[in-house]
Amino acid sequence: MKSQQLLLKMRPNGLPDEQTFEFRHVEAENLEQGELLLKTLYISVDPYMRGRMSNQDSYVEPFQIGEPLAGGIVAQVMESRVDDFKSGDIVRGNLPFQEYNTVKADNVSKVNTHGLSPSTALGVLGMPGLTAYFGMMHIGEPKKGETVVVSAAAGAVGQIAGQLAKQTGARVVGIVGSKEKADYITEKLGFDAAVEYKAGNLEAQLQKTCPNGIDVYYENVGGEIGDAIWPHLNNFARVPVCGAISSYNLKEEEVDLGPRVQQFLIKSRVKMQGFLVGDFAKDYKEAYKVLAEGVSAGKLIFEETIHEGFETIPKAFNGLFTGENIGKQLVKITEAE
C-alpha cells in the first residue's frame, strides 16, 4: 500500500520555502507482532517544529535531512497485532508525517475524545491544552483581581491559557495580530481586552488595557512584544516562557537583540521561567481532568483552523508564522471510518 510522506529536503534559513520540503511515496511496511497499522486522520503543525528543522542544540533532536518530519498525529488503527488495540481505535502519538504508519503499540496511546472530534486530541485536549494549563496554573499562578496578559492569545495555547486565567478571577488581556482575532478573544472567549500589536503604538495600547500593570505575562512570542511588556510588570510578577515564535525564523545572520531584562527583573522582583510541557508529565491527569470538564461544561471554548489534504502541510506550517490561524492549526488527512 502506497503512503505519502513529507521529508526535510534542506534546512531553511528563515521561513521555510519550496526548497525546504519534499513529498515522496513509499510502501507501508508489513505488520509484525506487537505492531499497529495506522491511517493518519489529523496532523498537528506546531511552532516548536521550526527549531527541529535547524541543526542546533535544542531540547529535541533536529530532523534529519532526507528523513520524514514528525509531530503530533491522530490516527485510526487499520490493523492490529496487539491485544489491547483493535481495528477502528483512535490513537495519538508523535509519529512521522506519513499517510500510513506502522508502529509499535508503545508509541501511541488511545484517545478519549469525550464525544468531540478526534482532532481535539491535538489541541485543547492535547499538547497545546496541557501547555496552556501548566504554564498558566503552575508557573503563572494568577490570582483574583490580578492582570494577566497572554501573547498569541488567539492561538492554540493562548486561547486556553487566557480562559484558564479568567476562571481564577483575574482580568485577562490578549495580544493578537488582527481585528478578527481581537473580536474572537473578547466576544467568544470572554477576555477583558485585546491589544492588536500590528495596529501600532503597542505602548499606548498596553497602558490603556493594563492600567494597573501586569501580574502574569504568558510569553508565546518574544521579540518586541516581550520587550514592551517588561516595564509594565508589577512587583512579584510571573512570566511563564512558553515560546518565542517571533524569533524562530530569524536568518542565521540575524541576531535576536532586545533590552536586557535583568534590571526589570530586579526592580519588580519578577520570576521568568521557561518550561516544556513534558516536564509536567506526572501531572497530566490533573490537567486533562480540568480541560475535559471545562470543554464538556462549555466553559472552555476553542477554535481549530483545519487545512485539508496531506499536500497542505507546508502551507499550514508556514501559516503559523504569518498569523493565519485562529486556534489550533491542523491538517486533516482523511476521515475516520
Add this chain to the structure above:
Amino acid sequence: MKSQQLLLKMRPNGLPDEQTFEFRHVEAENLEQGELLLKTLYISVDPYMRGRMSNQDSYVEPFQIGEPLAGGIVAQVMESRVDDFKSGDIVRGNLPFQEYNTVKADNVSKVNTHGLSPSTALGVLGMPGLTAYFGMMHIGEPKKGETVVVSAAAGAVGQIAGQLAKQTGARVVGIVGSKEKADYITEKLGFDAAVEYKAGNLEAQLQKTCPNGIDVYYENVGGEIGDAIWPHLNNFARVPVCGAISSYNLKEEEVDLGPRVQQFLIKSRVKMQGFLVGDFAKDYKEAYKVLAEGVSAGKLIFEETIHEGFETIPKAFNGLFTGENIGKQLVKITEAE
C-alpha cells in the same frame, strides 16, 4: 556642633563626577525625647545607590537634588533620650550621609558584632551578607555536584554567595576583573576556579571552567557577562538576579541591548528571578545565624576595602564601578570611643 554632609548636587549622566556631589557643613539638630544623637563610624557605598541618583521609577525613591545622600551607616550613640539605648551603643540604620545624625530610635537597631569590627554590620553580617544568603540559598538552591557561577565574585555579595554555595558541595566558579581578585577567590575563599573577564575570550574561559555547564548563575553584573552565560545554562538552571552593575552608569542615550533570553530559558527550562533583600525580612534571623556561625567558625572568609575620611565617599562610590574594591567597600569616618 558642626556636621559635614554629602548632598546630591546634580543627577549624573553616566558615572558620577565632580558635578554630582557637594559637601556642606550643618549644625547637628537638638535632641528630643525618643531620639538619639549618633556619631557615624562607617558608611557603606553600594551599587544600588546609583539608581537612586537618577530620577527613575525604581524600587526605592530617588535621592532629591540638594538633599543628603543616604545609605547603610554604622554609628555610635553619643547621647540618648530613649530608655533602650545608652551612650556608647553601636547601631546600624539607613541614614543620611552625615558625620552626626539625630534620629528617632525606631530608625536604627543595635548591632551585635560578634566580637568583630562594627564595619561587619555593613558587610558580611549586614545587607550584603543577607543578599548573598537569600539569593543563593532561597533562589539558587545549589546542590552537591552542581556547577555554580558567581559574577562580581570578589565583591561584597559575591564573596559570600560563592562560599555559601561551596558549603553545599557544589563546584563554584567566580567571575572577576583582575588576577589579584582571581587569586583571592581561589586561594583565600576556596572557589574551584576563576574567570578573568577582562583577560578576553570569556567564552573559552567559561568552556574551560564549566565543562559540565552551569546549574546556578548568581547574577551581579548583567551586560556581556550575562549574555555569555545563557548558552551554558543546564536544564532546570536557576538564575538569582541580584544586580546588573555594568548597566548602572549607562548614559541616558545608551540602550542596554543584548540577546533576548526567552529561547535560552525555554530550551533549558531556566528560572530567572529578581529579588531584593527586603523581600526576605521574615527570614533574616535564619540568615544571620548561618552567617555569624560561619564567620565565628572561620568558615566564611571576607575582605573589606576601607577608605578613610568623609571626603572620600565619592571616590569610594565610583570605585565600585571601576572594580577597585575587594570585598565590601566602606568609608571609615571615625573610631568608636
